[in-house]
Amino acid sequence: MNRSEALRLIDQYTARILSTLARWKRRVKKVTRYTPFATQALATDLSDDLAHDAEDFFTVAFLLGLGFTTLPPTGHQIVNRYLALNRGFLSHRLVPYTTHLLARDPLNLSPLDHRVSLYSQPVWALIGEGSGQRARSYDLQGQDYQVIWHLDDLVDHCATCPPKARTYPSWNDFLLHCGGPPGSLEADDDCGPGCRCWLEVTPSNPVLRAALMSSSPTSPLRYVR
Numbered sequence: 001m002n003r004s005e006a007l008r009l010i011d012q013y014t015a016r017i018l019s020t021l022a023r024w025k026r027r028v029k030k031v032t033r034y035t036p037f038a039t040q041a042l043a044t045d046l047s048d049d050l051a052h053d054a055e056d057f058f059t060v061a062f063l064l065g066l067g068f069t070t071l072p073p074t075g076h077q078i079v080n081r082y083l084a085l086n087r088g089f090l091s092h093r094l095v096p097y098t099t100h101l102l103a104r105d106p107l108n109l110s111p112l113d114h115r116v117s118l119y120s121q122p123v124w125a126l127i128g129e130g131s132g133q134r135a136r137s138y139d140l141q142g143q144d145y146q147v148i149w150h151l152d153d154l155v156d157h158c159a160t161c162p163p164k165a166r167t168y169p170s171w172n173d174f175l176l177h178c179g180g181p182p183g184s185l186e187a188d189d190d191c192g193p194g195c196r197c198w199l200e201v202t203p204s205n206p207v208l209r210a211a212l213m214s215s216s217p218t219s220p221l222r223y224v225r
Helices: 003-029 036-066 071-104 111-118 124-140 169-178 206-214
Strands: 143-152 198-203
Touching: 003 036, 003 071, 003 111, 003 124, 036 071, 036 111, 036 124, 071 124, 111 124, 124 143, 124 169, 124 198, 143 169
Parallel strands: none
Antiparallel strands: 143 198
16 A cells, blocks of 8 residues: 555545535525425435545545556445445435535535545545455465554554554454454444554565565556546
């Protein structure tokens, strides 16, 4: 995982969804009557727009963790699962909340800014899922590797992440002790989806590891529209 590119992807996705929110707010101002039907339709429109943004970014996040530019079949399944979870959060949490704000005061929608920015968080977990797929590819090749949980040195840490910060001899061993990648639901850490710890999946052989570090694969960020 290229951590600097991962952080850049998070920034790009956050900027995209906040831009989507700003465009939606401009549409709201053009509405003349905020009937229950109109507020529900507006809230659903925002949900649909944000779901479309996720479709653009979630695959790129997985590829960034994977380190390749082609998504394997199991990768499609994982990305689709995260997209479905995201759509569920948008439909069952954001839509009712947005409908409530519109009914209360359609000219004061600033509480949505922070709320919407939080929807960038699944991208981090998907990068970790991509790292897991890289580990599985090593398993299929019979290649020895290690999974390293790195603490983010830029933040204060919750109680559950520091004990996980060590090296694991396989992805299965990692899952046994950690549940899932940082920021995922399966990891069940106190810091939740806002976790910024990160994974490194690398060959155990120092020669192969050095060769991997010196290579410059095509960044999947170039596929972000």
